[in-house]
Amino acid sequence: MTALRKPQVALISKAAPFAIRAERAADVAMREALLDACFGENRHGRTCQRLRDGRAPAAGLALSAMREGKLVGTVRLWHVSAGGRPALVLGPLAVDPACRELGIGAALMHQALAAARARGHAAVILLGDAPYYARFGFSAEKTGALSLPGPFERERLLGLEFQAGALDDAAGMIVPTGATLPKRRAARLHAHAA
Numbered sequence: 001m002t003a004l005r006k007p008q009v010a011l012i013s014k015a016a017p018f019a020i021r022a023e024r025a026a027d028v029a030m031r032e033a034l035l036d037a038c039f040g041e042n043r044h045g046r047t048c049q050r051l052r053d054g055r056a057p058a059a060g061l062a063l064s065a066m067r068e069g070k071l072v073g074t075v076r077l078w079h080v081s082a083g084g085r086p087a088l089v090l091g092p093l094a095v096d097p098a099c100r101e102l103g104i105g106a107a108l109m110h111q112a113l114a115a116a117r118a119r120g121h122a123a124v125i126l127l128g129d130a131p132y133y134a135r136f137g138f139s140a141e142k143t144g145a146l147s148l149p150g151p152f153e154r155e156r157l158l159g160l161e162f163q164a165g166a167l168d169d170a171a172g173m174i175v176p177t178g179a180t181l182p183k184r185r186a187a188r189l190h191a192h193a194a
């Protein structure tokens, strides 16, 4: 009887549902802790961070995955100019290591991309593993002439067009264009990151 009960408990716990919703101010500490766990505390030195420093994410495009009252996944998108073309950069995407392979990453991606498309954005760019992001339609087909403000692996720079031709002939530096955070808030975030 005991032998049977144990796996049942594990199964029920693994199957706990999750929900994706807009990120809230109360999520920030949990989100930052999750990102530290997934990318390490030196993550603030990564090249893509240069596109996010002191900026707010694009409106409606910061999502949290919640499971049993805990934040277990996050994704955000940011306004950029991709060599002069308006686009969004997606990242970071992260899922709690204890909750992976449950479809939470895919759900965050599908919801974020649907929201970005619905808001009329033309294209999304990211730096990530092509074998993972190909399933959402990302490829390096149109990102070959784009660059980032720091070192990056060329084969990891991927794009997805919502509007056909949005990234045609896109060339040059990807730079942030989103709303800047008020100085006090940016300083607080910086202090938190240090």
Ligand SMILES: CC(C)(COP(=O)(O)OP(=O)(O)OC[C@H]1O[C@@H](n2cnc3c(N)ncnc32)[C@H](O)[C@@H]1OP(=O)(O)O)[C@@H](O)C(=O)NCCC(=O)NCCS
Binding pocket: 038, 091, 092, 093, 094, 095, 096, 099, 100, 101, 102, 103, 104, 105, 106, 107, 127, 128, 129, 131, 132
């Ligand atoms: C990548 C990540 C978000 C996926 O989250 P997840 O909730 O486990 O993803 P899903 O459950 O939706 O999908 C799991 C599938 O993705 C695959 N996968 C996960 N990471 C992968 C990678 N780097 N390359 C290729 N496939 C990958 C799994 O093998 C699994 O494949 P299957 O569907 O064929 O079984 C998660 O592993 C993570 O947070 N990783 C650390 C942070 C990171 O690398 N983020 C992405 C770069 S910004």
